[in-house]
Amino acid sequence: MDPTLTAVLVGVAVLVLLLAVAGRGGSTKQLERRLDRLERKLDVLMQHLDVPQPGLAGPDLAVDQDVVALARAGRKIEAIKRYRELTGVGLKEAKDAVERIH
Template structure:
């Protein structure tokens, strides 16, 4: 009886964890799309983001230190590796 209850608890826990991770991934993708749209709007309007961290990231990029620029962006924003790489690549353009 206790083994069955234990198994049920484990299954519910795994299901809950999978659901939370799935939602987190969906939210992260949505946030990336929103940030990209905001970047495009700012670019279209000629608005510069005067974030000093982004200035440092851009300076690293122009110095040819692509990996250091990605690391700096990740440290400053908490972004994942792919998101940071995409953001740094956009700065390079």
């Protein structure tokens, strides 16, 4: 199966799961924790399938290695700043993304 199609299908499955969980009720914190876990799993699947992350395709993908290197070197603030420059995401999203780097 095409890796991009697989990633899209996984994304749709995550969305359906989130809607099901939201329909059940529950605290916002609980939903945020579940969403964080699902995002980490989706990131692992996308990496395994060699699917570029949105906002990091093309030439930016090579620069993403800078973010990884900064994060792994313990330079978290610089990594977050660089990630935001590349993707245009907010501070929390960038912080979460950098924290998911192992």
